Amino acid sequence: MSFEQPRGLSSMSQSTLAIEASGLVKSFGDTRAVDGVDLAVRAGAVYGVLGPNGAGKTTTIRMLSTLLRPDAGSARVLGRDIVTEADDVRGLVSLTGQMASVDEELTGRENLVLLGRLLGLKWRAAKDRAADLLDAFGLGDAAGRLVKHYSGGMRRRLDIAASIVVTREVMFLDEPTTGLDPRSRNQVWDIVRALAGEGTTILLCTQYLDEADQLADGIAVIDHGRVIAEGTPSQLKASIGSGALHVRLLDPDQRPKAEQLLARELSTVVLEPDPAALSAQCADGNRAAEAVAELSRAGVGVASFSLGQPSLDEVFLALTGRPAEDQTEQAEIAEEERA
Amino acid sequence: MTEARLHNVLATAPRPGRISGLSAALAFGWRGMLKIKHVPEQLMDVTLTPVLFVLMFTYLFGGAVAGSTADYLDYILPGILVMSVLFTTVYSGVSLNTDLTKGVVDRFRSLPIWRPAPLVGALLGDSLRYLVGGTVIVVLGVALGYRPGAGVGGVILALALVIVFAFGLSWVFMTLGLLFRSPNAVMNAGFTGIFPLTFLSNVFVDPETLPGPLKAFVDVNPVSILTSASRGLMEGKAESAHIAVVLGTAVLLTAVFAPLTTRLYRTRA
Numbered sequence: 001m002s003f004e005q006p007r008g009l010s011s012m013s014q015s016t017l018a019i020e021a022s023g024l025v026k027s028f029g030d031t032r033a034v035d036g037v038d039l040a041v042r043a044g045a046v047y048g049v050l051g052p053n054g055a056g057k058t059t060t061i062r063m064l065s066t067l068l069r070p071d072a073g074s075a076r077v078l079g080r081d082i083v084t085e086a087d088d089v090r091g092l093v094s095l096t097g098q099m100a101s102v103d104e105e106l107t108g109r110e111n112l113v114l115l116g117r118l119l120g121l122k123w124r125a126a127k128d129r130a131a132d133l134l135d136a137f138g139l140g141d142a143a144g145r146l147v148k149h150y151s152g153g154m155r156r157r158l159d160i161a162a163s164i165v166v167t168r169e170v171m172f173l174d175e176p177t178t179g180l181d182p183r184s185r186n187q188v189w190d191i192v193r194a195l196a197g198e199g200t201t202i203l204l205c206t207q208y209l210d211e212a213d214q215l216a217d218g219i220a221v222i223d224h225g226r227v228i229a230e231g232t233p234s235q236l237k238a239s240i241g242s243g244a245l246h247v248r249l250l251d252p253d254q255r256p257k258a259e260q261l262l263a264r265e266l267s268t269v270v271l272e273p274d275p276a277a278l279s280a281q282c283a284d285g286n287r288a289a290e291a292v293a294e295l296s297r298a299g300v301g302v303a304s305f306s307l308g309q310p311s312l313d314e315v316f317l318a319l320t321g322r323p324a325e326d327q328t329e330q331a332e333i334a335e336e337e338r339a
Numbered sequence: 340m341t342e343a344r345l346h347n348v349l350a351t352a353p354r355p356g357r358i359s360g361l362s363a364a365l366a367f368g369w370r371g372m373l374k375i376k377h378v379p380e381q382l383m384d385v386t387l388t389p390v391l392f393v394l395m396f397t398y399l400f401g402g403a404v405a406g407s408t409a410d411y412l413d414y415i416l417p418g419i420l421v422m423s424v425l426f427t428t429v430y431s432g433v434s435l436n437t438d439l440t441k442g443v444v445d446r447f448r449s450l451p452i453w454r455p456a457p458l459v460g461a462l463l464g465d466s467l468r469y470l471v472g473g474t475v476i477v478v479l480g481v482a483l484g485y486r487p488g489a490g491v492g493g494v495i496l497a498l499a500l501v502i503v504f505a506f507g508l509s510w511v512f513m514t515l516g517l518l519f520r521s522p523n524a525v526m527n528a529g530f531t532g533i534f535p536l537t538f539l540s541n542v543f544v545d546p547e548t549l550p551g552p553l554k555a556f557v558d559v560n561p562v563s564i565l566t567s568a569s570r571g572l573m574e575g576k577a578e579s580a581h582i583a584v585v586l587g588t589a590v591l592l593t594a595v596f597a598p599l600t601t602r603l604y605r606t607r608a
Contacts, residue, residue, distance in 0.1 A: 005443040008584070062445075066448045066449065067445060069448060071607075087451060090449055090565050091451035093449065094449070095445060095446060095449040097442045097446065098442070099441070099442030099444045100442050101442045101443055101445050101446035102442070102443055102446070103370070103441070103443045104441065104443075105373075105374050105377060105378070106370065106373055106374070106377070107377075110370075110373055114366060114369070115446075115450075117358070117362075117369075118358060118363055118366050118367075118447075118450055118452055118456075119355065119358070119450065119451075120355030120357050121353060121355050125353065125355075129353065132347075132348050133348055135344065136345050136347065136348040136584040137345075146377060150512060162446065164348070164349065164352055165352075166352055166353050166354060167352040167353065167354045182594055190342070190345070191345065194345045194346055194349055195349060195432070197346070197349075198346075198349045198350065218546070232503045239383040240495065263374055271589060
């Protein structure tokens with residue numbers, strides 16, 4: 001798949017790469033967490049790295065933000081080498097880690113003042129900046145509360161606010177909405193869109209295809225430490241079918257029968273974790289409607305159905321012939337053993 | 340959260356220059372003090388334990404060891420000051436180990452700042468704890484009848500010397516804090532080291548009564564030399580050789596363990 005997606009930028013900046021990585025490798029013990037990742041992210045783009053837990057997303061981000069040194073390969077951020085010019089890179093990037101990168105034992109305000117100070121603001125300016133950010137992120141009322149008492153959504157917003165205390169050319173966001181309720185997720189998405197609107201280059205790791213689809217100009221799908229597909233969201237979706245029919249049955253016992261019927265009417269069927277739910281890849285709405293009608297004719301009680309975006313599972317099924325498995329265990333065990 | 344305000348904060352993001360190493364360390368020191376402010380109970384270990392030590396040792400052993408509790412208090416108070424502050428240094432390693440399990444360390448490490456700043460800053464915050472602990476002991480000692488010969492000036496000098504030594508020793512425990520996997524492991528290892536060092540010294544007894552090999556160890560033990568120097572400063576008859584050895588040891592420990600700690604802090608995933 002080719003990668004080409006200008007985003008209303010001048011032709012000059014289109015040729016500028018904010019992040020370029022080639023052959024990045026990082027092993028923990030015997031496990032190759034990242035196994036030769038290549039990336040090319042245009043300045044000003046929002047680039048999604050999509051993959052299941054443990055696929056190597058976080059390790060890649062940690063290498064690019066100079067927290068980990070790659071075993072092999074190289075990468076440059078805005079032309080600076082992440083190993084030999086690590087300190088310059090740290091002056092250009094900000095990291096919002098998967099574990100909330102804020103200090104739980106301080107208040108929201110103290111967190112932002114401390115960071116402002118560390119990033120070179122005078123105390124007075126750091127305090128003013130903290131107040132502005134807390135207001136803009138809807139955290140004004142919670143400014144004086146300890147972060148450990150914040151909700152997940154508030155913590156995430158503070159985390160992102162901490163990343164934009166000063167101007168940063170490149171932002172790394174590691175699963176910014178994992179574990180958030182839909183409302184908080186939408187707030188985070190709005191923030192990411194606003195950041196992109198200001199021209200910040202954003203590398204966004206996510207497990208959710210719809211998140212990458214909503215926010216990113218380009219997507220790399222990563223599996224077992226390798227990029228297995230790359231392209232625009234629409235290219236990616238086109239390659240796996242336009243979507244999927246999701247069906248929820250009245251009676252879980254009828255799922256085998258429903259599976260058989262849908263496999264005949266449509267194509268590959270995925271059984272969902274909910275014992276009464278299943279989904280099938282489906283190209284168009286009419287065929288989906290017929291398939292549902294077929295179910296009810298066969299006496300299978302349908303509680304609800306919808307035609308939706310393909311899930312990460314379906315992306316993986318289409319690209320690799322198997323569902324996205326949680327790859328955390330092996331990588332984490334290896335990392336534990338190493339420690 | 341409105342779009343206009345969001346755009347406003349993004350558009351007005353400042354572009355300051357880099358912060359100096361010292362300012363960064365002081366900012367981290369401020370973080371340490373904020374933590375104490377939010378959880379003042381954590382000062383219990385630096386206040387309550389020394390108070391117990393002073394009372395227990397003075398009244399339990401005073402008569403037996405020195406003939407009277409008043410004489411023993413004069414002997415033991417500078418020693419207990421040393422012991423309590425050195426015990427506290429273990430907590431520098433423990434709290435660093437606890438910090439590492441939090442995501443905020445990743446952010447600190449991705450900042451363009453002087454690399455040792457988070458560690459130096461944490462030690463500056465810890466030094467405040469040493470100061471509090473030390474002051475509690477001296478004040479309690481005075482209340483019980485201890486009268487330092489060199490007055491307030493001598494006490495301040497002794498306290499300063501102990502804190503400088505503790506700063507150097509803390510780097511050793513910070514290194515342990517980065518090498519061990521749990522705060523408990525750091526605590527156990529730390530106290531396994533610090534107990535013999537403080538008890539096999541001249542903190543509690545005059546080494547003249549000790550058997551030869553033990554006396555030889557006690558005489559070269561840096562804790563003994565630090566205790567002698569503190570006693571000397573508080574009584575106004577310090578030997579400059581003792582002070583030089585203490586300062587030299589602090590510098591040596593810092594020179595070896597500060598770079599090691601900084602390196603481990605940067606590379607530990």
